[in-house]
Amino acid sequence: MSQFSSSPESGAVHAGAATRLRGLLLRWETALVLLLAAAIAVNSVISPYFLDIYNLSDATTNFSEQAIVALPMTLLILVGEIDLSVAAIIAVVSLAIGVCSDQGMAPYGLMLVGLAVGALCGAFNGALVAGLRLPSIVVTIGTMSLFRGIAQVALGDQAITNYAPEFQSFGQGYVVSWPPVPNSFALFLGLALVFGVVLHRTRYGRALYAIGNNAVAARFSGLNVARTRFVLFVMSGLLCGLASVLLTARIGSTRPNIATGWELSIVTMVVLGGVSFEGGKGTIPGVVLAIFILGTITWGLSLVNFAGIEISVVIGAILIVTIAAPLVLKRLARRFASGSS
Template sequence: MSVSEHAPRYQVGDRKPFRLLDLMLAWESVLVVLLIMVVVVNAWISPYFLDVFNLSDATVNFSEKAIVALAMALLILVGDIDLSVAAIIALASLAMGLASVAGVSTPGLVLIGLGVGAVAGAFNGLLVTGIGLPSIVVTIGTMSLYRGIAQVVLGDQAITRYPAGLQALGQGTLFEMPPLPWSFAIFLGLALVIGLVLHRTTIGRRLYAIGNNAIAARYSGIRVERIRFWLFVLSGLAGGLAAVLLTGRIGSTRPNIALGWELEIITMVVLGGVSISGGSGSIPGVVLAVFVLGFTTFGMSLVNVPGIVINVLLGVLLIAAIAAPLIVRRLVKGNR
């Protein structure tokens, strides 16, 4: 029994009778309570937390990770994982940097970032679905490969020559008041689209079916390997989009760009209730987890908590989110 199984399965056509107890026990309800606690505590320890401009800055700090987390959620839902997402960001940013030095304009840089991300994701998918290698092994290898390429090409140098248009995309806002950063607006739009596809279409039903039992899904006529392949492409594409936004925001490409992001991204997904073994989870849960983690880390940074302490917290949350379902299952069995 996974954490997300406290809630309805979120499959197409699911119309279970409404029960208040089910709502109270839903993992999304727990995340809502956690989010309220995070906001209250941060507002108490720092008078600057609820400032509208500070909150806007907070969303900028986690929006690129959140975009990748949406794609990662679908991968984990079907029983796969992509540990190379942060390295894909570095590789796509490197390609954009080299193209920018060569004089490519902003639209071209955006296409290059997205294209490199999609190709890197397709390479992962080909190794996993074409050859049959485990996704965790493949993406550990490509994580080193993609990051290594960036390190070899750049060394200890940085590319800082980018057009103003790209920086406006990474640093600009859709609205001035309240300030809505482009990256956050894109995340919200993608969350809405992916949530509707997963929870309201037959595509979502197929993803749940694959995650619950890939063999049975294959025998029922679902093209399992093709779907898994395109999910890896989607993951790479999300990494490319994150590279576009992140590179524009910081205005530079370095070999350590997005270093360690894979831990935070996976934590967002698992804390959001997506079972690490696949088959259950929801996009609303992932979105709530994004806000919980994003505001938690932002609040700690406002009171000058060291980054290493924040990393420790992320590790503890990841272990807790994975271990919680096992503990609950044992307690339930012990009470029978």
């Protein structure tokens, strides 16, 4: 059992830190809202096709699977860990789904297989990180090659493509036809709500911030840090499983290069959302806003036929500016304050 509780004195310490923290986060999220508004405004001006409900709906399908994985990634980075094997887990899960589909398994069975294999991969990462106390960046770079390698060895230059239409409709279908909300986008919104509530409104969420701020102190105050880390890796694997089911169903194909490079897109979403690699800092609304910003910019630039490489350059620049600007401003403000006093 977790011994963590908000005793009066720790609550008081929290309140002081919370107001300061809230002020900071509020600024970060305000900046993100402004950035999103600017991106939408620019897009509507440069392309007459941007503000079209069907086009926007198409746009969401292209980032929803990544966005689902960004949610557990947020929690992992929040507690000072990272999972770089997410894209490779998506590949190995897709392989498992493909093999079972070839054996004639029914669509719902395939979904369960996907979730189970994903969770198993996550548990493997979690056991190495929490059980053997290895650094997660090293472990998941290793499992990134391991999982991707399994898919490459098993598939060679072949692809598994004979998925049943009922399975494919899961990835290609809509929850409601007007406005056209794709299944994957609806799942992302629902999960974002759950993650937001858990992180910001429950004791478990506060425990994650405590671990992220100081894992040693959190352990001494009675939190089971190792178990929490393990659970987060399993959660990451599980949602990679879900993302893989959605992606495999949407494109109806398993190739060894499926989801290549997604780990970096997903980490970009989380970092732009204001989650700090130092741990203990970041919010789900921030990450959700960042996902919308990145989705909007990517979509807008592709509507005016920017090449993929050019879009990467723009996103890289935005990332650096948004991360660097607050730090530079803070440093300037500090210098100004110390100069005037």
